[in-house]
């Protein structure tokens with residue numbers, strides 16, 4: 430990893446860090462919105478509004494979420510490679526890298542493929558003919574993502590566990 434490291438000057442480090450923190454914040458905000466829409470879909474009393482909530486989930490969530498996740502990943506990579514932190518030099522960065530990759534993979538491999546069914550469920554619900562789609566599993570996307578992003582934020586601020594000695598020595 431060191432072979433492609435470079436030094437970010439002060440201005441670029443600040444610009445990249447600001448973009449990194451904004452993208453992480455946007456990602457968390459989108460997750461909160463997902464939790465609200467899932468809550469309205471489950472517990473709402475008006476079927477038309479519940480149907481709209483599911484359709485909004487299916488239409489507006491995946492791409493903004495993936496975009497903010499990828500911007501967070503890209504700026505994180507630049508910050509890691511362009512500063513003393515490295516990518517695998519400190520546990521807090523290495524773990525955040527793993528968590529970011531895991532979440533982006535889950536968005537593409539698990540969340541996105543189920544969205545058509547959720548949208549169809551919303552349309553049917555609003556039309557008064559709810560189909561058999563299991564929407565109870567919609568608990569997991571916001572719960573898993575919000576928990577993971579909270580852990581990543583705590584790691585970023587606390588920077589625990591020091592250097593990855595074994596990984597560093599192996600290189």
Ligand code: HEM
Nearest residue numbers: 453502505506508509512514525526528529581582585586
């Ligand atoms: C998983 C989602 C992520 C979240 C929520 C997140 C959050 C944050 C936050 C809030 C900061 C500012 C901390 C501070 O200034 O005290 C930060 C800094 C940082 N992040 Fe992330 N991050 C994420 C992913 C990543 C990834 C994937 C990498 C690297 C591969 C990374 C590398 C860094 C580095 C190196 C800094 C310190 C930059 C500096 O001080 O110049 N982050 N992150």
